[in-house]
Amino acid sequence: MDNILVGILSSTHPDSLKKQLIQKIAARGSHPQPVKVIQSVLELMVKWYLEGDSDVAISEGLSVYKLWAKYNLSVFEEYFNRQFLLNLLSSTYRNEANAVSLLHESMILLQRSSVCSGHMQVIEAKAISYIREHPSLPCLSNFAKFLKEFRSCIPKGDFTGRFCVALIDGLSICSVPESHEDVHQYVLEAETVSSLIKDIWDRSNTEVVMMSLKAIFGIISSIDEASVEPSFCLGALAQYIPTEMLKVIVKFTINNANIDNASMTAALQRIVDWLQWPTARNIDQWIIAFLKGLASVKRYSVLISVTETKIEQVFEKVSFPFVRNSAINVLSHMLFSFQHSPEPFHKVLPMVPVIYRKLKQEKSADAQHALSRIADVLHCCMYLHAGYPDLYDSLLVLFKEFPKPDADSMRTKLEENKWTAQKSDSANYISKVTQKSETGKTGLFNLGNTCFLNSVIQTLYMCDDFRRAVLAHAPSPCQPLMVKLQYVFAFLSHTQRPAYAAMTFLRTARPPWFTAGHQQDCSEFLKYLIDQLHEQEVLDLKKEMTNNRGKDKDGDVTMATSQEKSDDDLETTVREHFGGKMVTTYTCLNCMSESSRMEHFSDIPLAFPDTENSGDGMTLVGGDDKKNSEETKSGEELPPKDSSTTNSSSPKPKTMAVKQLHLNDLLQYYLQPEKLTGDNKYHCDKCGGLQDGERKLKVLKAPDHLILTLLRFSYNVKLQTRSKTFQEVKYPRTLILPVENPPVSSKEDVNKRKSLRSAVTGQIEQCGVNVNTKRGEVYGLCGVVVHSGTSSDCGHYYSYARHSIFCDPDTICDSLHNCKSEDDVDFLQDKWYLFNDNRVSHASYSSFCDVTQRFTKDTAYVLFYKRIDTKNAEKQELNMNKSLQAKDVDPPLRMDLRMTLSKDNAMFLQEQETMARKKSQIKRPGSASTSSWFNWQRRDEDDEPPGSCGGGGGGKYGDLDTSGAKFIF
Numbered sequence: 001m002d003n004i005l006v007g008i009l010s011s012t013h014p015d016s017l018k019k020q021l022i023q024k025i026a027a028r029g030s031h032p033q034p035v036k037v038i039q040s041v042l043e044l045m046v047k048w049y050l051e052g053d054s055d056v057a058i059s060e061g062l063s064v065y066k067l068w069a070k071y072n073l074s075v076f077e078e079y080f081n082r083q084f085l086l087n088l089l090s091s092t093y094r095n096e097a098n099a100v101s102l103l104h105e106s107m108i109l110l111q112r113s114s115v116c117s118g119h120m121q122v123i124e125a126k127a128i129s130y131i132r133e134h135p136s137l138p139c140l141s142n143f144a145k146f147l148k149e150f151r152s153c154i155p156k157g158d159f160t161g162r163f164c165v166a167l168i169d170g171l172s173i174c175s176v177p178e179s180h181e182d183v184h185q186y187v188l189e190a191e192t193v194s195s196l197i198k199d200i201w202d203r204s205n206t207e208v209v210m211m212s213l214k215a216i217f218g219i220i221s222s223i224d225e226a227s228v229e230p231s232f233c234l235g236a237l238a239q240y241i242p243t244e245m246l247k248v249i250v251k252f253t254i255n256n257a258n259i260d261n262a263s264m265t266a267a268l269q270r271i272v273d274w275l276q277w278p279t280a281r282n283i284d285q286w287i288i289a290f291l292k293g294l295a296s297v298k299r300y301s302v303l304i305s306v307t308e309t310k311i312e313q314v315f316e317k318v319s320f321p322f323v324r325n326s327a328i329n330v331l332s333h334m335l336f337s338f339q340h341s342p343e344p345f346h347k348v349l350p351m352v353p354v355i356y357r358k359l360k361q362e363k364s365a366d367a368q369h370a371l372s373r374i375a376d377v378l379h380c381c382m383y384l385h386a387g388y389p390d391l392y393d394s395l396l397v398l399f400k401e402f403p404k405p406d407a408d409s410m411r412t413k414l415e416e417n418k419w420t421a422q423k424s425d426s427a428n429y430i431s432k433v434t435q436k437s438e439t440g441k442t443g444l445f446n447l448g449n450t451c452f453l454n455s456v457i458q459t460l461y462m463c464d465d466f467r468r469a470v471l472a473h474a475p476s477p478c479q480p481l482m483v484k485l486q487y488v489f490a491f492l493s494h495t496q497r498p499a500y501a502a503m504t505f506l507r508t509a510r511p512p513w514f515t516a517g518h519q520q521d522c523s524e525f526l527k528y529l530i531d532q533l534h535e536q537e538v539l540d541l542k543k544e545m546t547n548n549r550g551k552d553k554d555g556d557v558t559m560a561t562s563q564e565k566s567d568d569d570l571e572t573t574v575r576e577h578f579g580g581k582m583v584t585t586y587t588c589l590n591c592m593s594e595s596s597r598m599e600h601f602s603d604i605p606l607a608f609p610d611t612e613n614s615g616d617g618m619t620l621v622g623g624d625d626k627k628n629s630e631e632t633k634s635g636e637e638l639p640p641k642d643s644s645t646t647n648s649s650s651p652k653p654k655t656m657a658v659k660q661l662h663l664n665d666l667l668q669y670y671l672q673p674e675k676l677t678g679d680n681k682y683h684c685d686k687c688g689g690l691q692d693g694e695r696k697l698k699v700l701k702a703p704d705h706l707i708l709t710l711l712r713f714s715y716n717v718k719l720q721t722r723s724k725t726f727q728e729v730k731y732p733r734t735l736i737l738p739v740e741n742p743p744v745s746s747k748e749d750v751n752k753r754k755s756l757r758s759a760v761t762g763q764i765e766q767c768g769v770n771v772n773t774k775r776g777e778v779y780g781l782c783g784v785v786v787h788s789g790t791s792s793d794c795g796h797y798y799s800y801a802r803h804s805i806f807c808d809p810d811t812i813c814d815s816l817h818n819c820k821s822e823d824d825v826d827f828l829q830d831k832w833y834l835f836n837d838n839r840v841s842h843a844s845y846s847s848f849c850d851v852t853q854r855f856t857k858d859t860a861y862v863l864f865y866k867r868i869d870t871k872n873a874e875k876q877e878l879n880m881n882k883s884l885q886a887k888d889v890d891p892p893l894r895m896d897l898r899m900t901l902s903k904d905n906a907m908f909l910q911e912q913e914t915m916a917r918k919k920s921q922i923k924r925p926g927s928a929s930t931s932s933w934f935n936w937q938r939r940d941e942d943d944e945p946p947g948s949c950g951g952g953g954g955g956k957y958g959d960l961d962t963s964g965a966k967f968i969f
Contacts, residue, residue: 001025001033002040005064009048015056022060029068038075041068049102050093058095062105069109077113080106085119089126090133097138100130104146111150123153128166135170137233141189144196160204161211164197168212168237172219172230187278190233198240209242213249221259221267235274239281246285250293264294265305272310275317275327284326288333295337295419298916300909303419307334311344315351319358324370332377336417340496340905342385342898349391352378356398375402380410386892408882415440419909420496436498440885442491443499443838447506451837452522455797456529457502458835459783459864461492462801463705464889465872466577472891473573478540481532482573484508490897493886496905499838522785522797523603523709523862530574530602537572578602581701583740586676588684590691598700603707603862606666608725662730663863666710668772671697671738698740702777704872705804706737706865713792722791726859728852733781733826733845735865736761738773756869759813760825767822780806780828783864784848788857795857798836800848803829803884804866805874827868829880 008021029041041064048061069076088099103123110116127147131140144167147154155163171193177186201209216237219230241249253259253267268290274283294302311334317327331348338344355374359367378399382392415421420436437443444454461467467489475483484505491500511528514520572579585596673696676682682693712725736757760778761771782804789795806827819825823845834843851858878889893901 001028001037002044005041005044009054009057015054018056019060022056022064026060026064026067029064030071033072035075038068038072039079042076042079046102049098050095053094058098062098062102065102066105066109069106073109073113076106076109077115080110080119081115082118082122085122086126089123089130096134097136097142099134100139100142100146104142104149107146107150120150120153123150124155127153127155128159128163131163131166131170135173137171137174137186137189137193140167140170140174141192144193148196148199154200160200161208164200164208164212165215167193167197168215168219168234171234171237173228174231174233175228176231176233186233187236190236191279194236194240197237201240201242206245209245210248213241213245214252217249217253217267220270221253221263223262223266230270232270232273232277234270235277235280235283238271238274238277238283238286239279241282241286243282243285246289250289254290254293254297254299261299261302264299264302268294268302268306269310272306272314272330275314275323275330276320278322280323280326283323284329287330291333291337292422295422298419298909298912300419300913303337304906304909307338307344308347311335312347312351315348315355318355318370318374321362321364321366324366328370328373328377332373332380332413333417335377335381336384336414337419339384339414339418340909341902342381342388343902345381345385346388346391349395352395353398371399372402375399376405379404380413383407383410384414386887388892406879407888408879411885411888418496420912436496437840439833439840439842440883441833441835441840442493442495442497443835443840444492445499445501446837447501447503448517449519450506451797452520452525453502453506453509454837455785455799455835456522456526456862457488457505458492459785459799459801459862461489461886462783462803462833463577463864463866464803464805464886465866466573466705467886468890469573469577471893471897475894475896476540478543479533479536481508481529481536485533486897487900489886490893490901491904493890494893494901495908497908519794521713521792522787526707526862527603530578533574534572534579537574538570541570541572574602575600577704578707579701580699580703580706583698583700585696585698586682587694587696588682588687588691589693591684591686593684593686595685602703603709604667604670605709605711606663606670607711608661608666608727609669661727662769663708663732663735664769664771666729667708667735667737671699699738700740702737702739702867704867705782706735706779706867708863708865710859710861710863712787712859712861722793724787724789724791724859726852726856729860731781731784731849731860731863732764732769732822733828734760734764734822734868735779735781736764736771736773736776737779737865738776740775756809756813759816763816763819763825764822767819767825769822778809778827778868779865780804780826780868781863782828782866784860785862786848786851786858787861788855790857797861798834800832800834800843801864802832804864805829805878805884805889806866806868807874807878807880809868809870809873828866829884831883 005022005025008018008025011018013021029038033041045061045065045068048057049065052058052061069080085103088103091099093099107116107119107123110119127143130143134140134143154160171190174186174190177183197212201212216234220234222230253264259267268287271283271287271290274280275287277283291303291306294300311331314327314331314334317323318331320327335345335348352374356371359371378395382388382395444450444457446454470482470486470489471493473479473482473486475486488500488502488505491497491502509525509529509532510516511520511525514525580601581598582601583596583598585594587594673694676693676695681690682695683689684691684693710725710729713722714725715722756778757776761773761776765771783799783801785797785799787795787797806829809827812827816825830845832843832845832847834841834847848860851860874889878884
């Protein structure tokens with residue numbers, strides 16, 4: 001019979017005829033046949049099926065084998081003995097995958113026989129070795145199919161995990177077929193093997209799962225150049241990994257000291273490759289879990305490498321429906337978390353139009369939803385990396401049909417996904433001082449008694465119009481201080497550091513007479529800073545004017561015209577925002593002649609009325625001269641000059657009854673007329689000698705930002721000592737500054753200003769405050785610098801501030817009638833911050849209003865008010881109910897600022913990564929210095945005074961580690 005079969009197969013008949021003839025032979029297996037004939041036919045059919053090189057031999061070989069075995073079961077049991085089984089599992093064949101198929105069909109026939117149990121024990125014992133010796137995907141797939149039906153053959157006990165590892169190893173070396181026609185079969189076979197592993201996991205303990213996961217990670221983290229690149233069909237397993245094991249395996253791998261950054265990078269890149277597996281589910285969860293886990297332990301170099309190398313590949317997968325959702329999830333997290341540089345985002349921009357067209361052409365609801373999600377991602381990234389209109393304008397046009405997310409939702413997404421927001425389960429106290437404040441604001445490190453600078457800069461920074469003007473200012477070599485200030489403001493807005501060390505700015509901005517490392521007066525520094533910014537810009541403007549002058553026909557510069565502005569009339573950035581005009585008028589009371597002098601001012605020094613001791617042991621003297629503040633404002637007051645050398649224009653101190661002072665009292669005291677009599681008579685040119693006179697001050701032009709300095713430091717003549725005025729003052733949210741002739745550009749402006757002033761004034765006076773002016777400008781309190789200490793020679797400065805932007809004031813005026821007290825009248829956002837060197841925390845209006853009651857040495861010193869009118873109001877779409885960040889309203893940074901920030905943010909990430917590695921090598925600290933870090937960071941605002949500066953070592957906290965802010969511009 002076997003000879004007949006050989007003859008048929010070797011004949012020249014067509015395959016169809018051969019199959020018909022062979023089937024006739026197969027049917028004869030149901031008739032009684034000699035044992036030798038049966039065995040010879042079975043042996044021949046095994047040969048055809050395992051070694052055959054034609055479709056007829058393979059397909060008909062199995063068909064005849066099954067029929068003859070079925071009809072001759074007793075002979076088959078003897079034929080398919082233990083030795084045959086061992087040979088089948090150990091030998092190599094032309095059609096090696098058919099060996100397991102033959103085994104499968106044979107065991108189905110023998111499952112009711114007495115030999116079945118013994119055979120299954122053999123298969124169980126040989127399972128692992130078979131997988132290792134036959135790692136091809138068809139073999140693995142066929143064996144998986146067999147084991148799903150004959151589960152008793154799956155290795156048990158300790159061998160279960162080893163068997164899973166063997167299957168995983170086999171999958172990892174199964175390369176993708178070159179032919180596209182074979183890919184579908186390749187996917188099906190990998191899925192079959194993966195589903196078997198999943199079934200084993202479901203029936204096993206977590207040790208088997210962990211053993212398998214470790215094996216997978218060991219494979220994908222290998223960087224051995226001699227090893228084969230792991231097949232991405234391992235991605236078929238990801239969908240079956242129990243989600244409850246996600247945190248376990250991520251934590252195990254990211255904290256494993258034996259897995260270096262190179263291995264971790266390779267592993268994560270290969271996991272990203274799994275996104276392209278057609279049936280993969282939950283791949284995005286694993287990728288994002290690893291990304292967040294690595295961020296939590298500050299392994300930023302891995303995150304940077306993976307994101308930069310794989311972001312384009314991830315975006316490309318958005319065009320494939322079966323992996324689209326996962327790809328968008330990974331894409332958004334990668335781009336939202338990579339906040340120190342726009343490079344990955346900009347890498348995918350050229351691909352956006354291509355993906356857009358593909359999804360549009362698809363015309364499905366899923367594609368439209370994907371476009372909507374991509375639009376959200378793009379808007380968030382453009383918001384994060386603003387300042388590239390040449391790159392973004394085309395995107396806005398392309399996605400114009402999709403609504404732009406509001407700033408709050410974009411900010412929330414970015415905040416949730418950023419690397420520094422990821423918390424590690426093993427985080428200790430170190431992370432608490434390397435994370436940015438919950439306010440989103442950046443602190444300034446104290447560089448050695450530099451709180452005088454920090455408090456001023458932080459308050460100026462919160463003057464939004466001024467900050468925006470500084471950042472938008474064109475840099476010039478003639479304005480080095482402005483350039484340095486631009487860098488400080490840019491870092492305060494965009495750095496990822498919790499605090500910034502303004503070292504270069506300090507060296508440039510420190511007044512020449514300030515001794516480095518010594519306590520200085522913040523008001524004196526503020527005055528110097530504003531003057532220097534103004535003078536440097538004036539020089540630049542004059543240089544520009546000179547370069548723009550006309551030239552005669554010989555090329556010589558022509559003479560300046562009479563229309564050119566004088567230095568005093570040039571409008572600079574600081575003058576535009578802090579500059580006002582004031583006129584001083586002297587009247588001779590003998591001849592009633594008057595003389596006037598107009599001057600620019602950037603701040604108003606407010607002295608305290610001259611009173612007797614208040615009864616609490618504190619001096620309430622505000623200084624000999626409430627207007628001439630060269631001595632009193634600087635914090636370096638001198639004893640009053642002898643009366644014989646006193647200028648005739650110097651006024652005598654005035655007295656006022658002791659009462660609870662209001663800032664209006666100090667302002668009216670400053671502006672009220674003063675009699676010039678006795679030793680302080682006025683020299684009248686018309687009368688030709690000293691005469692009794694009167695001096696009046698009037699504000700002609702109100703500044704956009706009003707700076708009021710309280711002259712708290714003075715020299716006590718009786719005690720012959722320097723002293724500080726601790727008199728408490730009511731600091732209103734809204735203030736009316738008397739202005740003689742407020743500048744207006746139109747009748748409409750006049751009416752609006754009158755309406756605003758009258759509405760606010762009327763309501764404030766109803767609340768019991770005497771404004772005492774018919775003309776004036778409305779101001780809102782936006783910043784307060786507080787001095788903590790007993791004199792100008794010691795102590796500490798910190799500040800309270802809020803954003804100074806506001807929307808249409810008319811809306812607030814319409815509801816003024818609901819205000820029950822003066823404090824209810826407010827035009828600015830009621831969200832305050834406390835800036836105390838490198839610590840920034842949330843605060844409130846009442847925090848500084850009663851600061852002296854809580855901390856007796858702390859008093860408000862310099863006040864910042866923002867002028868309120870319709871012309872400087874923000875657009876209505878700005879949500880004033882939400883916390884604001886500078887980048888919400890600031891202009892885009894210019895290229896050099898962006899590049900510097902990008903580089904420093906990358907450096908900061910590297911520093912954090914280095915610190916995290918060192919952290920794992922040391923014990924939990926318990927020294928005094930590190931403890932002070934932790935305790936200070938956690939101290940509540942009301943627990944104790946905010947602190948004071950100490951010696952040249954960086955103040956009270958001068959011994960603290962500031963390694964997180966080593967960048968120096």
